Amino acid sequence: MDERACKPRLRARLAGLLLAFVAAFASPVALVAADAPADILPSWNDGEAKNEIVDFVTRVTSEGSADFVAPAERIAVFDNDGTLWTEQPNYFQGMFAIDRVKAMAPEHPEWKDKEPFASLLKGDMAGVAAAGEKGIVELVMATHAGMTTDAFTKTVTDWFATARHPRFDRPYNEITFLPMRELLDYLRASGFKTYIVSGGGIEFMRPMTEQMYGIPPEQVVGSSITTKYELDGDAPVLMREPKIDFIDDGAGKPVGINTFIGRRPIFAAGNSDGDYEMLRWVTAGSGPRFGMIVHHTDGEREWAYDRQSPVGKLDKAMTEAEQRNWLLVDMKNDWRKIYAFDK
């Protein structure tokens, strides 16, 4: 019975994600644009990417086809940040945490003298980064733990109702990729069960995924802190504790898929090296499999970044995409529209 102390590697992984978040504030990204029509997947330009998707779906849904897959096994998993919605200039959940620190600051006068809160309240992200792993985990826990699950859900819902994306000045639920929402619809119409498998917080995503993507809470897999059943008077509540439970990123994604879904999906979509192991796990199964990577190539309509980006770094997965037969979607050339509000 292995009883080694809790989860140092989880903490390190979380801190890695969060340090990337902080670093991103100091590193701008660049670039370009294009356009064309369609009918199924209407926001996708006609071409190889769209053809490959339609061909795969046709094969696995055609009874009698050698590649036919029973509906129960038609499981599709999607990363969220950078795959279903934008992750620039930084992870939206990080923006939420910053807004929460600011909103909670009046009740925490001690934060004025305590790092990394003091730096954050002054807008000094380099100072936040200097607090390192420990400081960043403290920020997360201060804003995500210490309340009931119901209270946290309300906070998240309220934030989404009022917060606006800094570049587009629109609610975050509009900063989702229309072609990916069409793909989710298309897969569901073809008998697929669609899941989110994201490094983001499971309870941060769940209040919004149904309205954003048509994905119900029970089909959202994400990172989590622990919760504890308690009685508040005679009323049972679940308290969110300042303790990491699971980090659903990198090699954690196949683990999360296995834990939550219990079968191997046949379709996976991601956009970064955090999705590499998920893509490997899904596409290594027997029978027809589909892996795709959203490559952020459109600096005009969205952002352009890959191997050097602190947020959403895409390096190893891109290098191996061809050899592993993963579709590399070129946002700029394959997507007619990126957001629903694009002309």
Add this chain to the structure above:
Amino acid sequence: MDERACKPRLRARLAGLLLAFVAAFASPVALVAADAPADILPSWNDGEAKNEIVDFVTRVTSEGSADFVAPAERIAVFDNDGTLWTEQPNYFQGMFAIDRVKAMAPEHPEWKDKEPFASLLKGDMAGVAAAGEKGIVELVMATHAGMTTDAFTKTVTDWFATARHPRFDRPYNEITFLPMRELLDYLRASGFKTYIVSGGGIEFMRPMTEQMYGIPPEQVVGSSITTKYELDGDAPVLMREPKIDFIDDGAGKPVGINTFIGRRPIFAAGNSDGDYEMLRWVTAGSGPRFGMIVHHTDGEREWAYDRQSPVGKLDKAMTEAEQRNWLLVDMKNDWRKIYAFDK
């Protein structure tokens, strides 16, 4: 950031369950029988229990009714051991572990001199119990960890194909409660999504729940050990590690429900104090709620036990059932048949 060492309380809880398992070998149980016809839920006798269930389902599914519940929120959770199938003379997963130790013994000559393996191989369950918590966890890990998830699934599937229940001399999948399978069907036909939420191992249940209960793997919540993503040559695998991840029992059940499902069910069924917190959590929600407890009262056709039983102890939940408006199902009088093979 709380970094206290791993999960002593989880280990203690697991050991508690397992000590009960061992103790049960030394404590027999007793008692009695009845009969009548039906149309919906045909194996339920006409009477109050059946009426209450049908009334609830009718109310939440009648559009325009004040108690109408949207289909997406019609989530029903079921304990497994003692609720959907028999848990006597002992937990079936424990029988599996014992069979596995015997099957694996030739590859482990050292077990002849090592407790609790030595006692188990001699059929001396008192000797196994004497090894205490540590020994019992060792038995579990020896039989459940150290292989890939695929290999474990195959072992479980093979066991179910050959093992037979000691009293009925039938495969374990026949030792399921027909009235509960009818209830699952009835709820699903009424737009409910049915889940298992069990203290049993999630990967022990998943290979069988679809054929036994019509519940797919992604709707099974249970206890787990950790898994780790690894490469076997170039092939990704998930290795099962000898480390407890989550114990889905008692106060763990609302936690598991929140983690896996992310919404509060409106219907819960259990049979022991291990389901108490789940029943509280489910029935404390607003709007129409249904809690039910299967009370094992039929020593002739099944078993009769409650407050004193080491396995499936039902004490506190029974005491509070009336005050909390939980239906206490009397197996002997409410069920026309218990198993499909009953005359």
